Amino acid sequence: MKKWITFDLDGTLMQNPFIGWVFPEIVETINDHLHDKKDIMQLILEKHHERMRNNQTVEAYDWDDILNEIIVQLQLPITINVQKLVQKHAIAPKVYTLEENIVEHLQQLIRKGYSLAVVTNGYYKYQFPVMEALGLEHVFVEIITPEKVGFAKPHPNILHSLESSGRIVGHVGDRLDHDIVMAKQSGVLSIFINRNLPSYLKEIPIEKRNQNEKFHQFCKEKWVKEQQGEMVPISEDCIPDLVVHSIEELVGYLS
Structure with missing residues (x-):
């Protein structure tokens, strides 16, 4: 039975090209076909949040489908392939790992007997090109994405396919x-x-950082930012068991 450690990707291990490159190109492309320019990014985010509110958590991360819906709504004679845009922009310095030697740090965990898996809300077709460009794809045994398993984080069922083959000893995310x-x-x-x-x-x-009163305030402030205006109260489920400032620090702790 495997000892799994699962990892989020964006903001945890790597920077993807969406904010800096993919979305700006999408906005420019659509506005080039409009007489009156619109806040296309706002339209994209509204469609995303609408799907989240309707519990369409898997579909909320299907950027191709969201864009197609917007293009039809605006009655534009164009198509945009988000997967191809990600592949186009998945090059340095547009994408990068968030720590130097991060692959080596992850390989240290493998040498200590852990099996590593990605658990991300990004679709495989958007995430794998970036992982491949950064040399991350060989480190992970499994890459769990919403369209593969039918669930998105934070739904616990997104982990079920891993739980059948071993024990998940920890999940790392930002x-x-x-x-x-x-x-x-x-x-x-x-x-x-x-x-x-x-x-x-x-x-x-x-192991004591999560007990600090100032850290609890830090969590409350981060939680409010993550909710993007939604009035959702913070709960005990939002306070992590361990707090680290790098993958390198985590590897040292697990050693």
């Missing part, structure tokens, strides 16, 4: 609402990574 809530509700060790941790937290042992 979002409280997606990663930490999912792990806590799944009974999995929740590991929060934030490379901008305040210095006072770095001075506290990893």
Whole structure:
């Protein structure tokens, strides 16, 4: 039976090209076909949030389908292939890992007997080209995405395919609402990574950081930002079990 450690991708291990390159090209392409320019990014986000509110959490991350809906709504004679745009922009320096030697750090976990898996809300067709460009694809045994398993984070069922082949000993992610809530509700060790941790937290042992009152306030502020205006109260499921400021620090702790 495998000992799984699962990882989020965006904001945890890598930077994808969506915000800096893919979405700007989409906005420019659509506006080039309009007489009156519109806030296309706002339209995209509204469609995403609408699907989230309607519990269409898997479909909420299908950017191709969302764009097709907008193009039809605006009655434009164009097509946009988001997957091809990601492939186009999945090159350095447009994409990058969030730490130097991150592949080596992950390989250290493999040498210690862990099996690594990705659990991401990004569709495989958007994530794999970036992983491949950054040399991350060989490190992971499994890449779990919403369209593959029919669930998106924070729904615990997104982990079921891994649980049948081993024990998930921890999940690492940078979002409280997606990663930490999912792990806590799944009974999995929740590991929060934030490379901008305040210095006072770095001075506290990893396993005690989540007990710090200032960290609880830090979590409340981050939770509000993640909700993007939705009035959802923070709960105990949002407080991680472990807090680290890098993958390297996590590897040292697990050693």
